[in-house]
Amino acid sequence: MGDLRPEVACVGAVVHDARGRLLLIHRGHAPSAGLWSVPGGRVEPGESEADAVVRETAEETGLAVRPVRVLGHVRIDGDGVVFTVTDWLCTVVEPEPEPQPVAGDDADDAVFVDAAGLTALAMAPGVLTALSGWGVLPH
Template sequence: MPPDPAARPTTPVVACVGAVVHDPRGRLLLIRRGHEPGRGLWSVPGGRVEPGESLEAAVQREVLEETGLRVRAGAPVGRIEVPGPGVVYDVVDLACTLLDPDAVPVAGDDADAVAFVTAADLERLACTPRLLETLRGWGVLPA
C-alpha cells in the first residue's frame, strides 16, 4: 500500500519580511548579518514576523532594531522562499521610505554592520545567496 501523502511531515514555514530602502542618492540599505542564518553575509534588513504583527509593522520594527532608522512600509516588491535548517523562510520584501533621509544608520540587534551601497558596491560584497539576482529581477537594485 502506498504511503498516505497527508501523513508526510511538512516543513514548518516561518513568515519573514525584508526591507528595500533607498536613500536620496539611490543607494540601497544593507546589513551584515551578525547571526545565523547567513552570519557575515550582507542582506537587506529584515526578520521574522511576530504573531499578530502585520508585514508593515514587522518590517518597520526590524529596520529600526537592525539599523536605528525609521521607515514607512510601502508595497511588496517581491516574495522568496529561503530554505533553512528544518524550516522554510517565506520572505516578503517591502519597499520602504526613510522618514528622516539625513539619519545615519547604526548597526544593532542582529546586524554587525550597516551601510548604504551602490550597485558597484553590491557586486563586491559577500551577500546572502541569490540576493543580487533577486533584487535585479524585482527591479530594485541601487543606483
C-alpha cells in the same frame, strides 16, 4: 510530495537613500550569518508584515522607514524550517538628506551601498537575483 518543513513568516526591507544607494546589513546570525542582505526578520505573532518591516529595520539599522508596497516573496532554506520572506519597498522617514544607519540587534554592520560597492560584498544567496528581478538594485 510537497515541502513538509514548517514555514516561518519573515519580512525584508528594500530601502534606498536620496542618492539611490541600497541599505544593507551584515548578518550576525543564521540564516546567512556573515553575509550581506537587506534588513529584516521574523514577523511576531499578531504583528502585521508592515509593522514587522518597520520594527526590524529600526532594530537592525536605527532607521525609521515607511512601507510603500510589497515587491515580492522569496523562500530561504533554514535549519529544519523554510523562511518565507515578503520583501517590502520602504522609504526613510527621517528628513535628513544623508541618513546614517547604525547596526543593532543581529546586524554586525549597516551601510548604504551604490552599484560599485555592491559588487565588493559577499551577498546572501538569492538577494541579488531577487533585487534585480524587481528592478531595485542600487544606482
